[in-house]
Amino acid sequence: MSDTASTRATRNTPDHRPLVGAPELLPSLAPLLTEWVPRQRWFAGKGRLLTGFTLLSATELLPCTDPGAPGLLLLLVRAQQSAPPSRTPVGGDCYQLLLGVHPALSPQLAPAVIGRPGGGPLHGRTVYDALLDNRLCALLLERLRVPGRLGALRFCREPDADIPSGLPGRPIAVEQSNSSIVYGDSFILKVFRRIEPGVNPDLELPRALADAKCARVPAPAAWYEAAAAGEGGEATTLGVLQPFLAGSADGWQLALNALAVRADFTGSARALGHATAEVHTALAQTLPTTELRRPQLEVIAAQMHERLDATARAVPVLQPYRARLRTAFDALAATGHDGRSWAAQRIHGDLHLGQTLRSADEGRWSLIDFEGEPARPLAERRRPQPAVRDVAAMLRSFDYAARSGPAGGDPWALEWARRTRDAFCRGYAEAGGLDPRSVPELMRAYETDKAVYEVLYEARHRPDWLSVPMAAIRRLAAGDEPAVGAEGPGPARAAGSDDGRG
Ligand SMILES: Nc1ncnc2c1ncn2[C@@H]1O[C@H](COP(=O)(O)OP(=O)(O)O)[C@@H](O)[C@H]1O
Numbered sequence: 208m209s210d211t212a213s214t215r216a217t218r219n220t221p222d223h224r225p226l227v228g229a230p231e232l233l234p235s236l237a238p239l240l241t242e243w244v245p246r247q248r249w250f251a252g253k254g255r256l257l258t259g260f261t262l263l264s265a266t267e268l269l270p271c272t273d274p275g276a277p278g279l280l281l282l283l284v285r286a287q288q289s290a291p292p293s294r295t296p297v298g299g300d301c302y303q304l305l306l307g308v309h310p311a312l313s314p315q316l317a318p319a320v321i322g323r324p325g326g327g328p329l330h331g332r333t334v335y336d337a338l339l340d341n342r343l344c345a346l347l348l349e350r351l352r353v354p355g356r357l358g359a360l361r362f363c364r365e366p367d368a369d370i371p372s373g374l375p376g377r378p379i380a381v382e383q384s385n386s387s388i389v390y391g392d393s394f395i396l397k398v399f400r401r402i403e404p405g406v407n408p409d410l411e412l413p414r415a416l417a418d419a420k421c422a423r424v425p426a427p428a429a430w431y432e433a434a435a436a437g438e439g440g441e442a443t444t445l446g447v448l449q450p451f452l453a454g455s456a457d458g459w460q461l462a463l464n465a466l467a468v469r470a471d472f473t474g475s476a477r478a479l480g481h482a483t484a485e486v487h488t489a490l491a492q493t494l495p496t497t498e499l500r501r502p503q504l505e506v507i508a509a510q511m512h513e514r515l516d517a518t519a520r521a522v523p524v525l526q527p528y529r530a531r532l533r534t535a536f537d538a539l540a541a542t543g544h545d546g547r548s549w550a551a552q553r554i555h556g557d558l559h560l561g562q563t564l565r566s567a568d569e570g571r572w573s574l575i576d577f578e579g580e581p582a583r584p585l586a587e588r589r590r591p592q593p594a595v596r597d598v599a600a601m602l603r604s605f606d607y608a609a610r611s612g613p614a615g616g617d618p619w620a621l622e623w624a625r626r627t628r629d630a631f632c633r634g635y636a637e638a639g640g641l642d643p644r645s646v647p648e649l650m651r652a653y654e655t656d657k658a659v660y661e662v663l664y665e666a667r668h669r670p671d672w673l674s675v676p677m678a679a680i681r682r683l684a685a686g687d688e689p690a691v692g693a694e695g696p697g698p699a700r701a702a703g704s705d706d707g708r709g
């Protein structure tokens with residue numbers, strides 16, 4: 208970033224007439240955005256017509272009023288879409304858009320172009336995806352280095368965080384459910400795309416873990432948020448900057464590599480079990496916990512039944528297994544009727560191999576991406592839950608790995624999955640986690656619920672992968688093998704997680 212840009216960003220001259228509030232701003236951008244937004248990987252409303260946007264807020268991170276100079280605009284918008292599914296908040300999903308504005312964009316940035324508004328305050332200038340422009344990425348980092356307010360936004364920084372200035376930023380190659388920028392191999396900024404009012408668990412949980420001195424999760428160094436609309440409301444997290452674990456490899460790729468050369472993965476899985484238990488222990492120590500008794504267990508089982516019924520309606524191949532699968536949820540509810548209770552706490556919520564990183568030097572595992580399952584409402588994701596739900600999800604991920612790629616489904620790979628699952632559970636229990644093998648009712652219910660979720664996801668997005676969760680469905684419906692250590696037939700990363708969303 209040039210000095211000029213940085214100076215302009217922090218200046219608020221009397222002649223600076225902000226775009227914010229200009230009534231023509233959104234109408235002039237809407238035709239471009241209704242074309243561009245649905246093509247983005249992070250757009251959650253695929254398959255439904257996008258008819259327009261409502262503007263929630265507009266902030267100039269770099270003034271956009273000078274027609275001869277580059278600008279950077281942050282918009283929070285609500286998408287207007289046809290036939291919203293039940294999970295969509297009334298009025299549609301909200302998104303964060305970071306738009307560059309330039310009078311004469313360099314040809315290298317051609318792939319970033321969104322379009323040229325035909326009117327309004329940005330008339331004739333090029334509007335483009337700001338996160339593909341190194342200069343604007345650098346400006347965003349500069350903003351995060353200096354805490355303070357800007358319009359509706361607030362930039363925050365941990366007092367002891369050492370964030371050097373001038374680190375070059377580049378978007379990560381794999382676009383997932385959000386957009387991430389890596390700064391000089393030292394930091395990674397995750398820009399949340401679909402936003403909901405309130406603190407994002409991907410800030411809340413890593414901060415709590417940092418306070419608890421749990422080093423398994425990169426500690427947030429800075430973040431930015433939109434102020435609450437009314438008094439007493441919670442700010443909305445928009446982005447989090449955390450240390451980049453350079454040279455680490457993600458667990459999904461490591462597992463596939465091991466499978467490709469028929470290598471054992473039990474040592475890694477056991478160590479990952481340790482890491483997961485450490486994170487769960489620290490979360491239980493620092494954030495609210497609760498005890499799930501009969502009424503709560505009945506509600507959880509009823510929700511699982513509902514998801515199963517809805518999925519069986521949408522994916523008829525599930526129908527023949529429905530009655531048998533229901534027994535898993537009934538068994539969970541029955542534990543409450545028997546007077547048993549289960550501890551609940553904050554959990555990862557979307558744990559799978561793609562959310563783990565292993566360092567190259569010491570082989571030390573870290574967990575990332577604490578947002579939870581992106582399709583579930585924020586309030587639900589922030590609720591305490593049994594920690595074994597994360598364990599069940601990770602076991603499903605080992606199954607997915609064993610059923611994908613060239614070795615997919617071969618008996619050796621299935622045995623690999625069985626041993627790997629066992630090793631993970633062993634490691635989890637050794638490091639102080641509740642032994643998953645001692646809670647078969649919980650494990651079976653959560654594994655079944657996850658497999659049902661995967662069936663719906665694969666049927667909708669990747670029909671070629673449907674055989675993977677269906678193999679688990681057959682095993683779980685048979686119910687003649689314990690959930691842990693049992694093996695069932697299928698390929699992929701976690702379905703419907705950010706890795707799997709298509
Ligand atoms: N702290 C980090 N160090 C190194 N790589 C990271 C880090 N955080 C995320 N990544 C990489 O970025 C990818 C996306 O990050 P993630 O937080 O999972 O975002 P999303 O919600 O889009 O899935 C990860 O799969 C991982 O490869």
Ligand SMILES: [Mg+2]
Nearest residue numbers: 562576705706
């Ligand atoms: Mg992720």
